[in-house]
Amino acid sequence: MTNSANRYAQGMRTRRQVLGDAHVDRVEAAKDAFDAPFQDMITEAAWGHLWSRPEWPARDRSIVTIALLAALGHQEELAMHIRAARNTGATRSDIREALLHTAIYAGVPAANTAIKTAKQVFDELDGEEARQ
Incomplete structure (x- = not known):
């Protein structure tokens, strides 16, 4: 190979x-x-x-990826990686901290939009868990 x-x-x-x-x-x-x-x-x-x-473990890569996608405004990819965080060990707290970091280093509007995306994904995941 x-x-x-x-x-x-x-x-x-x-x-x-x-x-x-x-x-x-x-x-x-x-x-x-x-x-x-x-x-x-x-x-x-x-x-x-x-x-x-x-x-780096997958958890750390998730956190960095989420911050970068938030900073760049790529909401669809951001949502995918927030969902994927369940598989990498990155917690909702980790995601929140990455988005707070994004607010300071990439701007409040980018973080604000990313936080809305994260909340929507968390609501979807909570709904999926409730149905199981």
């Missing part, structure tokens, strides 16, 4: 651990010829290389 193939396989394992099988299965099922190269690239680079590095 080539280094690229190894990194892709590791990336898929890490991606599934962090985002969950259901999410990855949905993305993979929706993949077509147009976005397949992009999906392969992020599986290998983001998940197989960056998220699989041993220097």
